[in-house]
Amino acid sequence: TFIANQHNDERLKKLFVSLFFETRLPDFLQQKINEFGLSAVMSLSGLNLSLLVGLIFLVITPPYRYIQDIYFPYRNRNFDILLFALVVMIFYAYLAGFAKPFMRALIMALTAFILSLRGIKIINFTTLAVTLAIMIAFSPRSLFSIGLWLSVIGVYYIFIFLRQTNFSKVWQSYLFLGVFVFLAMSVIARFLFPLFSLAQLSSPITSVLFDFFYPIEVVLHIFGFGYLFDKLLTRGLDIDVSSLSIPTPELFFYIFLLLSVLSYFRKEAFWLLCFSSATFTAISVFVAF
Structure with a gap:
């Protein structure tokens, strides 16, 4: 494919095709x-949609503003x-085989778009519930x-965080949101997939970096320069990471779900x-050492 041909390393070929089109990765990859705790960012979901x-x-x-000011200044540019953008995302969803997490995000975006036209608050749990109902229907x-x-649980935790916190600075919300979602989702994910490594602790940082990395890679691949960061990425894949199985205890998992609802x-x-959630991660780090 056009994406894969921009890379020499077979791992990177599969990695970027999976990143852009949600294809299945080989087990070793x-x-x-x-x-590395990168499963969330590697999944084609709401994060990708918002970045795109x-x-x-x-x-x-910029070009639309120039044209609008001359020919139709009465239009709402945004x-x-x-x-x-939503039309482009629908086409992209088709190219990606209508990946379910991405479709959840797309349906939520379309629902929010329609609600916003009616002046209805869009960042709420009703939007999430309607989106889920449409997906299942x-x-x-x-x-x-x-x-x-x-994916739905991840969005739920984002809404919970926004509902229960009130930081004065946007960057504070952005920073602590990433940490909170990582800690909370670690409890949920490791009930299903108990793999843990110390490298996963860098997930909040890599998530921030991904916000810049992903759109840059999209542009580079569109113009055929997707290979520019291959050496750096290859070195990252060559790093040997030790991991072990630390599952979420069943009783704690159900208590955590109850707390999630009560939150x-x-x-x-x-x-x-x-x-x-922070205590659970701290105990996992202690066990890993």
């Missing part, structure tokens, strides 16, 4: 991704560009998709959720 929409805004806004098998449910209603439950 998936193991490496899990060891942001990239479209960045590229389209509305037009967002509508165009169109594809009942989605009900049994672990990836979809992990919607009570701030005390939210902070207890934060404490318990």
Whole structure:
């Protein structure tokens, strides 16, 4: 393919095709991704959609503003560009085989777009519930998709964080949101996939870096320069990471789920959720040492 041909290393060929089109990775490469705690960013989901929409805004806004000011200044520029971006995302979803986590994010974006036209608050749990209902209605098998449910839970934790915190600075919310979601999702994910490594602790940092890495790689691959960071990425894949199995205890898992639900209603439950997830990770680090 056009993407794969830009790389010489077979691992990078498979890695980028999977990153852009949600193809299945070989077991050895998936193991490496899990060891580094990169499974979330490697999944084609809402993060990718938001970054792509942001990239479209960045590229389209300057020329569109120039044309709009001359020919149709009465138009809502943000509305037009967002509508165009969503159409592009629908086509991209088709190219990616309608990957379920990405479709969840796309349906949520379309739902939010429609609600915003009616002046309805869009960042709420109703939007998430409606999105999930639509997904299941169109594809009942989605009900049994672990990836979809992990994606939904991840969004739920984002909403919980935004609901129960009130940081004065945007960068503070951005930073602590990444840490909170990592800690909370670690408890959930390791009940299903108990692999743990110390390298996973870098996940909040790599998630921030991914926000820049992904759109840059999209642009580079569009113009045929996807190989520019191959040496650096190859060195990363060559790093030997030791890992071990530390599953989430069943009783703790169910208590954690209960706290997750209660966190919607009570701030005390939210902070207890934060404490318990941080404690679980701290114990895992101690065991790993």
